[in-house]
Amino acid sequence: MHGGNRNVKLSEIIQRLGLAVCTHPERGDTEVTGGYSGDLLSDVIANAQAGQVWVTIQTHSNVVAVAALKDLAAVVLANGRTPQDDTLRKAEEQNVILLTSGMTSFELAGKIYEMIKEK
Amino acid sequence: MNGGTFRREFEVTGGDFYNAGRVSTEIKEILRQIGIAAPKIRRLAIAAYEAEMNMVMYARSGKVLLQVTPEVVRLDVNDVGPGIENIELAMQEGYSTASEEMRAMGFGAGMGLPNIKKNADRFEIRSEVGKGTTLEIEVRL
Numbered sequence: 001m002h003g004g005n006r007n008v009k010l011s012e013i014i015q016r017l018g019l020a021v022c023t024h025p026e027r028g029d030t031e032v033t034g035g036y037s038g039d040l041l042s043d044v045i046a047n048a049q050a051g052q053v054w055v056t057i058q059t060h061s062n063v064v065a066v067a068a069l070k071d072l073a074a075v076v077l078a079n080g081r082t083p084q085d086d087t088l089r090k091a092e093e094q095n096v097i098l099l100t101s102g103m104t105s106f107e108l109a110g111k112i113y114e115m116i117k118e119k
Numbered sequence: 120m121n122g123g124t125f126r127r128e129f130e131v132t133g134g135d136f137y138n139a140g141r142v143s144t145e146i147k148e149i150l151r152q153i154g155i156a157a158p159k160i161r162r163l164a165i166a167a168y169e170a171e172m173n174m175v176m177y178a179r180s181g182k183v184l185l186q187v188t189p190e191v192v193r194l195d196v197n198d199v200g201p202g203i204e205n206i207e208l209a210m211q212e213g214y215s216t217a218s219e220e221m222r223a224m225g226f227g228a229g230m231g232l233p234n235i236k237k238n239a240d241r242f243e244i245r246s247e248v249g250k251g252t253t254l255e256i257e258v259r260l
Contacts, residue, residue: 039225040225040228040230041172041224041225041226041228042169042226042228042230042231042234043228043230045165045168045169045234046165046230046234046237056225058224058225060136060224061136061137062136062139062140062172062224062225062226064140065139065140065141065143065144065168066140066168068140068144069140069143069144069147069164069168070164086137090137094144
């Protein structure tokens with residue numbers, strides 16, 4: 001995202017969109033600079049930027065590796081998907097915030113985009 | 120490489136998806152501690168991750184040697200594995216030999232090697248079928 005956007009706190013997004021918090025609920029203060037949506041890990045590794053929220057339907061533990069490596073603000077698992085047990089464990093260990101939602105990736109991306117474009 | 124070189128070797132285990140990404144994350148942290156500029160770290164992290172994932176997906180075992188001098192960051196990646204039959208094809212964006220299962224996990228988009236090349240100032244790949252693959256990746260500082 002480019003200059004002129006407003007950084008939003010993760011807790012605002014969680015509250016407004018009614019996201020469920022799976023790991024690190026204490027870190028709602030995390031600043032979100034933008035978002036990225038995608039399920040191909042190479043694409044996310046190449047194109048997501050630090051501080052963004054990543055919306056995906058992937059639920060396996062490598063999602064955590066990608067989020068940690070890219071310093072992403074959080075991962076939102078879309079479409080009612082839930083993290084696998086080892087994904088949860090790894091996210092706890094590696095300090096990655098995992099969120100879930102019943103909305104589709106499209107809806108989530110649209111709503112998060114609107115929040116960041118506001119003001 | 121001469122004096123003032125930082126050197127560290129990492130091991131990667133083929134098929135270990137749970138730990139996949141750990142080596143590249145560690146490399147990123149080391150580069151950050153050394154004080155390498157963020158844009159260079161971003162490129163190296165992408166290259167290291169793709170190299171690590173290729174070994175997790177295809178190789179039996181592998182090693183990454185990280186070397187940092189005042190001029191360059193270099194990754195030497197060596198694996199013991201099936202090797203690559205047609206490197207030219209493997210370097211094409213979109214080409215992948217990944218299984219259906221790996222694709223369903225979001226791997227095998229055929230972006231791995233092209234992503235490494237894109238993010239390196241120098242990139243070389245050699246492979247011997249039935250033995251393994253070697254990558255040399257450099258980002259100049």
